[in-house]
Amino acid sequence: MPAAAFKSVRALALFHDMADANFDRLTKAAYLQRFPAHVQLIEEGGAADFLHVVVEGCVELFASHNGRDTTMALVHPVSTFILAATLKDRPYLMSARTTMPGQILMIPSADIRTMLEIDPGFARAMVVELASCYRNVVKELKNQKLRTSVERVANYLIRQQKRHPGMEFALPVEKRALASLLGMTPENLSRAFGALRSHGVEVDGPMVRLTDIEALSAMARPNPLIDDFSS
Amino acid sequence: MPAAAFKSVRALALFHDMADANFDRLTKAAYLQRFPAHVQLIEEGGAADFLHVVVEGCVELFASHNGRDTTMALVHPVSTFILAATLKDRPYLMSARTTMPGQILMIPSADIRTMLEIDPGFARAMVVELASCYRNVVKELKNQKLRTSVERVANYLIRQQKRHPGMEFALPVEKRALASLLGMTPENLSRAFGALRSHGVEVDGPMVRLTDIEALSAMARPNPLIDDFSS
DNA sequence: CGGTCATTTGACGAGCATCAACCCCTGTGG
DNA sequence: CCACAGGGGTTGATGCTCGTCAAATGACCG
Known part of the structure; x- marks a missing residue:
């Protein structure tokens, strides 16, 4: 080895x-x-x-x-x-x-x-x-069990953001796999990204930019007992 | 002690x-x-x-x-x-x-x-x-993630049946708690029991009798990699 | 240049939650 | 003994969420 x-x-x-x-x-x-x-x-x-x-x-x-x-x-x-x-x-x-x-x-x-x-x-x-x-x-x-699909998407994005230092980050996998991970169809993930535009989410291909984390967090309501890695 | x-x-x-x-x-x-x-x-x-x-x-x-x-x-x-x-x-x-x-x-x-x-x-x-x-x-x-709510109910009943030797068994908790465990509302659990009548499920209060396990299994499609306790 | 595939968008319908009314049982207090 | 309130469970009406189907777009690759 x-x-x-x-x-x-x-x-x-x-x-x-x-x-x-x-x-x-x-x-x-x-x-x-x-x-x-x-x-x-x-x-x-x-x-x-x-x-x-x-x-x-x-x-x-x-x-x-x-x-x-x-x-x-x-x-x-x-x-x-x-x-x-x-x-x-x-x-x-x-x-x-x-x-x-x-x-x-x-x-x-x-x-x-x-x-x-x-x-x-x-x-x-x-x-x-x-x-x-x-x-x-x-x-x-x-x-x-406790979140809607849009909430899951929003919180996923916030978690990814925390992992990456910069302004924007790339989704680590194809959107179809991401959709499945989040318990939804690719079509619905696409629509969810659309719905999150008004909360400061810009998606361009695999690249994501969160321009208003305050607003996004307000709707996503992240919870350490669901989202934190460390515990 | x-x-x-x-x-x-x-x-x-x-x-x-x-x-x-x-x-x-x-x-x-x-x-x-x-x-x-x-x-x-x-x-x-x-x-x-x-x-x-x-x-x-x-x-x-x-x-x-x-x-x-x-x-x-x-x-x-x-x-x-x-x-x-x-x-x-x-x-x-x-x-x-x-x-x-x-x-x-x-x-x-x-x-x-x-x-x-x-x-x-x-x-x-x-x-x-x-x-x-x-x-x-x-x-x-x-x-x-892989089953509809009615399927979850059907498989839950089959699992309980296996645990109990007799013809009928009692639900171990209130239906409201069971509904929540199965990821649905109490109203929907009630409707699910109704829908399963045609598959040999008789529910009377907390008592359940499965009169046609063949038919129930056919629709429930139990899967050892989801339902078996032992593994 | 044509084909494949991921993604997106729209239209539609199934599944399920919500709200409200009702039944039934239980326990409580008059 | 009865009236009543409370709570679980059921049923029906309604609407939202989300999946399904279909078609269009665009990127990539042979």
Whole structure:
């Protein structure tokens, strides 16, 4: 594994408290692979043979049922996904595909489970990581159940704005995927952007500029218990 | 703490692998309390001072935002809730209230976190528990995003049926709370029950009888990756 | 230059919330 | 024992939100 990738994975909170020897052993058993855009990495219902780490690029987690399908989350570098299935040795609840070219580190689930047994620091880090994942999904469920679609769009934009220092930012994925993540159709996302023009939102292709955050916040009503990342 | 309560809590997977001395220490610091119905136990945004265990009765987890509110989950004995907030020492993301009289065991969060450090068996059990919680919320999010309200009701009934051996069963909570859990209004739940009559669903007050599970399943299309408890 | 695909816009309809009226049961106080 | 109030549940009427379908636009690519 290249030194840069090794270092960035090692820097993850999940692996940070791990003994050196154990981390080496884990990465020796792992595969770092390059993927083009729009490749399906895992399929819902499949066996959780690997823990995946997005080292570069972006991965979309999605779920299907009865002809419909929906984006569940977007995973950016450097973070893991499908941790829970790996740990419980249960089928994946979500599918995953790349949204752009990138690199994925794949660590055999069995090694993760072994490490959980023998490395207490790793077990503790895992507890914290899983608790964070859990809280993030709870927030997403609140987002879905307590807000209208326009409110979700507005708050999404405010969150993105916070992450980026500048005046404007680019949407990290196609609008169709974003719409699905926000629980709406692409058509409706388009209309939502239109409705938000009067609240200081300018959308031009993938670029977004918020010219009046006061006004936008007034209608979006952001809530730390739904929107904040840190907690 | 009464022996019966002690035993049932000890039997939880979360506490099962714990050293005896540690479990004793944990329960000595804990409070077992009796609560009447409709008492709010914790409030969204508050400090996570205790891990709660429902020993008897039923607890409703709910969340509020901007004048709206929604039921997030129903917790039945014997299980814990708000584990993640306790572990991360972060504010609660949900409020909790009793739906009927019952007993709650309250364990100081600080003791839980200490135990996580010193008892590796507990840390491992915690990983499994959190992974389960995570997967359950993911399923609920899929349920919300991929199904219509009538489908959610139908699948809820099928799930309840599986839990109860007999011909008929009682809804475990008021219909208004159930409606909120299923992401709909009480009025709409009522109409949904009406619409399901033609699929063999008979509702009389809190009692439900499913006279044609074949037909109901055909329209509900249950999915293990959304509805099964075990995974 | 033509084809494909994401996005946008408009028209329409389904799904669902809201509002209001009503029924029924329960508990309370006269 | 009865009158009454309160609350949950049901039903009907109405309208908003949002999904669906269709067509047009524009960008990108072979």
